[in-house]
Amino acid sequence: MTLLRLSGVSKRYGVVRALDDANLTIKAGTLTAIVGASGSGKTTMLRLVAGFEAPDAGRIILAGDEVAGPGGMVPAHKRGVGLVAQEGALFPHLSVGGNVAFGMEQRSREAVAALLAAVELEPSIAARMPHELSGGQQQRVALARALARRPKLMLLDEPFSALDAGLRTSMRDMVKRRLTEEGVTGILVTHDQQEALSFADQLVVLEEGRVVQAGTPRELYLQPRTEMLARFLGDTLMLESFVADGEADTPLGRVRVGRSTRDGMSRIMLRPEQVRLVSWSEGTPTAEIRAASFEGPVTVVTFSSGPLSFTMKVPSADAPLQGRASIVLVGTGHVIPRG
Amino acid sequence: MSWRALGLPQHFPTLVAAALVALLSLIPLGFIIGVAATAGWDHVAALVFRPRVAELLINTIWLEGLTVPISVALAVALAWVTERTALRASRWWSALLVAPLAIPAFVQSYAWNGAFPDLSGLPGAVLIGTISYLPFVYLPVAAQMRRLDPALEDNAASLGKNPGQVFWMVVLPQLRLPIAAGALLVGLHLLGEYGLFVLMRFDTFATAIVDQFQSAQGAAANLMGGVLAICCFVLIGIEAWTRGDRRYARLGAGAAHEPARYRLGAWAVPSMALLAATIGLSLGVTLSTLVGWLWIGGLAVWNDGQLWASLVQTIVFSLIGAGVTTLLAVPMAWLSVRAKGAMPRWLEAAHLYAGALPGIIIALALVSITVRVALPLYQTAATLILGYALMFLPRALVGLRSSMAQAPVELERAAMSLGKPPLVAVWRTTMRLAAPGIAASLALCALGIGNELTGTLLLAPNGVRTLATKFWAVSSELDYVAAAPYAVLMILISLPLTVLLRRQAERALSR
Numbered sequence: 001m002t003l004l005r006l007s008g009v010s011k012r013y014g015v016v017r018a019l020d021d022a023n024l025t026i027k028a029g030t031l032t033a034i035v036g037a038s039g040s041g042k043t044t045m046l047r048l049v050a051g052f053e054a055p056d057a058g059r060i061i062l063a064g065d066e067v068a069g070p071g072g073m074v075p076a077h078k079r080g081v082g083l084v085a086q087e088g089a090l091f092p093h094l095s096v097g098g099n100v101a102f103g104m105e106q107r108s109r110e111a112v113a114a115l116l117a118a119v120e121l122e123p124s125i126a127a128r129m130p131h132e133l134s135g136g137q138q139q140r141v142a143l144a145r146a147l148a149r150r151p152k153l154m155l156l157d158e159p160f161s162a163l164d165a166g167l168r169t170s171m172r173d174m175v176k177r178r179l180t181e182e183g184v185t186g187i188l189v190t191h192d193q194q195e196a197l198s199f200a201d202q203l204v205v206l207e208e209g210r211v212v213q214a215g216t217p218r219e220l221y222l223q224p225r226t227e228m229l230a231r232f233l234g235d236t237l238m239l240e241s242f243v244a245d246g247e248a249d250t251p252l253g254r255v256r257v258g259r260s261t262r263d264g265m266s267r268i269m270l271r272p273e274q275v276r277l278v279s280w281s282e283g284t285p286t287a288e289i290r291a292a293s294f295e296g297p298v299t300v301v302t303f304s305s306g307p308l309s310f311t312m313k314v315p316s317a318d319a320p321l322q323g324r325a326s327i328v329l330v331g332t333g334h335v336i337p338r339g
Numbered sequence: 340m341s342w343r344a345l346g347l348p349q350h351f352p353t354l355v356a357a358a359l360v361a362l363l364s365l366i367p368l369g370f371i372i373g374v375a376a377t378a379g380w381d382h383v384a385a386l387v388f389r390p391r392v393a394e395l396l397i398n399t400i401w402l403e404g405l406t407v408p409i410s411v412a413l414a415v416a417l418a419w420v421t422e423r424t425a426l427r428a429s430r431w432w433s434a435l436l437v438a439p440l441a442i443p444a445f446v447q448s449y450a451w452n453g454a455f456p457d458l459s460g461l462p463g464a465v466l467i468g469t470i471s472y473l474p475f476v477y478l479p480v481a482a483q484m485r486r487l488d489p490a491l492e493d494n495a496a497s498l499g500k501n502p503g504q505v506f507w508m509v510v511l512p513q514l515r516l517p518i519a520a521g522a523l524l525v526g527l528h529l530l531g532e533y534g535l536f537v538l539m540r541f542d543t544f545a546t547a548i549v550d551q552f553q554s555a556q557g558a559a560a561n562l563m564g565g566v567l568a569i570c571c572f573v574l575i576g577i578e579a580w581t582r583g584d585r586r587y588a589r590l591g592a593g594a595a596h597e598p599a600r601y602r603l604g605a606w607a608v609p610s611m612a613l614l615a616a617t618i619g620l621s622l623g624v625t626l627s628t629l630v631g632w633l634w635i636g637g638l639a640v641w642n643d644g645q646l647w648a649s650l651v652q653t654i655v656f657s658l659i660g661a662g663v664t665t666l667l668a669v670p671m672a673w674l675s676v677r678a679k680g681a682m683p684r685w686l687e688a689a690h691l692y693a694g695a696l697p698g699i700i701i702a703l704a705l706v707s708i709t710v711r712v713a714l715p716l717y718q719t720a721a722t723l724i725l726g727y728a729l730m731f732l733p734r735a736l737v738g739l740r741s742s743m744a745q746a747p748v749e750l751e752r753a754a755m756s757l758g759k760p761p762l763v764a765v766w767r768t769t770m771r772l773a774a775p776g777i778a779a780s781l782a783l784c785a786l787g788i789g790n791e792l793t794g795t796l797l798l799a800p801n802g803v804r805t806l807a808t809k810f811w812a813v814s815s816e817l818d819y820v821a822a823a824p825y826a827v828l829m830i831l832i833s834l835p836l837t838v839l840l841r842r843q844a845e846r847a848l849s850r
Contacts, residue, residue, distance in 0.1 A: 077496045078499075091509060091512075102495070145494075146497070148498075
């Protein structure tokens with residue numbers, strides 16, 4: 001069942017086109033991550049869905065009702081859309097309990113305690129003031145506050161960006177668990193691709209106000225539609241290769257690309273983890289190791305193969321440090337369409 | 340450094356200097372306490388518990404109880420319109436709302452008196468009080484409104500609150516600090532103001548004190564000064580209580596987007612009407628009246644040696660007074676920024692709270708003390724300057740403190756590590772960086788002194804006539820036309836004040 005649909009949504013600020021004919025469908029009960037560089041329109045999309053701004057064109061349908069479009073606009077406080085902002089945006093003049101109870105129809109100490117427990121906080125924290133909390137605690141309170149209204153849709157606007165790395169992962173897992181268990185549809189806006197890939201069922205990529213691709217994280221990671229998107233989601237190797245009979249002859253050796261690919265020169269994308277460096281044997285594609293720098297679990301290896309030179313991370317356990325290695329390509333190469 | 344070798348605290352010489360200034364600034368309070376203590380209970384009771392004092396107290400309560408809430412409500416409404424709505428030319432409206440700061444309250448009163456002779460008593464006092472002191476609330480409230488985190492309002496809306504509820508539940512509570520601070524300033528000015536209420540024929544403690552002082556009833560004046568001081572401390576207490584100890588600053592430093600400005604729609608006409616009415620009352624009436632009188636007076640009124648002599652005297656006293664005040668504030672400002680601990684905090688409280696007493700109490704204290712123990716100093720320029728210094732010490736301290744705080748101590752250390760001796764290092768880094776702030780605080784003090792009336796009336800030596808006292812003398816003879824040039828000169832030299840105060844209000848919040 002579709003919970004949210006954006007069709008042909010555009011929004012300008014002066015001469016800046018923040019969103020340009022954006023289309024998007026989100027199913028109920030799923031988690032979606034919207035990613036894009038800064039200025040790509042992701043925050044604008046969130047503000048339009050929340051109801052803080054009105055689109056210039058297009059319509060937004062939420063749970064079957066048009067909330068923005070030619071027929072007018074439903075204001076934010078009547079949409080039933082939850083929001084967790086950057087750094088929580090807790091009300092500084094209210095206690096934690098006051099913040100959590102802020103949107104409740106009927107306030108009760110028990111309900112506040114239950115919500116705090118749901119975000120893994122002690123009930124005693126209800127009496128504290130927001131500035132007495134750590135960044136992670138503030139975000140948990142912000143989530144509890146938004147959950148109190150049992151929203152159909154929860155918007156998460158870079159909620160983890162102010163937290164440090166370890167905390168970020170545990171918060172992300174907690175939020176994901178919470179939303180999934182409560183059956184709340186979630187939209188996460190982030191510029192951190194790692195976060196997006198591990199959080200979402202659906203990944204939406206924005207570029208200059210347009211949705212360039214939407215799909216599962218796996219699909220977007222392995223089969224991105226553009227080179228920019230490929231690079232945005234992780235390290236890439238781009239290889240000009242001759243394709244024949246579903247196989248590409250890359251400078252690093254042969255790799256499968258699927259039967260449907262047309263024969264001829266193509267641009268093939270590989271992820272670094274598809275390239276294995278193994279002990280050298282005669283008659284295989286050869287890597288001349290130029291440099292290796294140890295970084296703990298991985299080692300950054302620079303090697304050359306023919307006229308080309310590559311740098312990539314290799315698991316330290318069997319990283320070649322000098323001399324020669326044989327190159328083995330695994331999985332399927334992805335053909336980037338020429339744009 | 341040698342005092343450290345003696346086991347004395349790090350800032351010892353500065354502490355001593357600040358303590359001496361704190362003692363000076365406690366003179367008025369000590370004087371009031373001394374009078375009450377030596378007069379004997381029966382005497383105090385006979386002079387304080389009488390119908391006249393009760394009447395003045397009731398007048399004061401009415402005056403404060405009406406003017407302060409009206410000013411707060413008006414200031415919040417006006418700040419909302421200028422800061423948070425899509426009003427055209429909002430910067431200009433805002434500047435016009437602050438501009439009345441350039442007009443001394445007693446000049447407002449005098450102009451209104453001429454334009455509407457029937458306006459007097461409580462209604463007149465409340466009206467003139469409100470228009471004169473409104474900027475004291477409007478400035479901090481508007482500055483705070485500009486820096487509210489709009490994410491909070493967005494969140495409240497997403498939690499199901501309509502715009503009205505968002506204002507009451509989220510915006511207003513965050514304005515508590517500037518409202519409390521502004522309301523206190525208005526309240527204290529109402530308590531200390533003399534000229535405004537004389538012209539409106541409305542009796543307050545300040546007018547009664549001056550009356551009794553001039554009719555040589557010193558003891559009664561002094562004890563009434565005590566009652567007035569208690570009123571001031573009651574106001575300060577109320578302010579501390581409403582302010583609370585909770586923090587309202589925004590959490591974190593997230594990149595806030597510009598707060599949304601609401602479309603006025605159907606509210607456009609009432610909003611513009613409110614703005615126009617406020618500015619018409621606070622600037623329009625007074626300025627048009629003054630222009631009218633200048634027109635009648637023609638060139639002749641300007642061709643008056645006394646006018647220019649009093650301008651020169653005003654400028655000289657203002658500059659000397661501001662210099663002395665700023666110098667006296669330096670040790671405390673230094674300690675406030677650099678030293679931690681209970682002692683500096685107590686000294687700072689002495690500097691600030693004693694200075695919250697009205698100029699009239701400071702003047703009374705200096706007159707009585709010089710008459711009794713230092714007659715040669717009675718009605719001399721030195722005493723007048725000391726009076727100014729005590730009145731404007733808090734103003735200088737606040738300005739110096741914030742400008743010195745902008746220079747990190749690391750710069751001094753860096754200068755010393757580059758081979759500069761400590762005093763040279765301080766002079767070339769901290770003082771250099773603080774210089775614009777120090778200049779602004781000097782100017783603020785000078786402008787305050789230039790318009791000071793009550794204290795100058797009591798303390799000025801024979802022959803000293805500042806613009807304010809000369810204006811007062813001429814307007815007391817109901818010669819409106821002859822007084823107009825003095826009023827105009829006071830307004831002109833005060834205009835920079837409005838710019839400075841506006842900038843300071845914005846900076847004070849960013850600390």
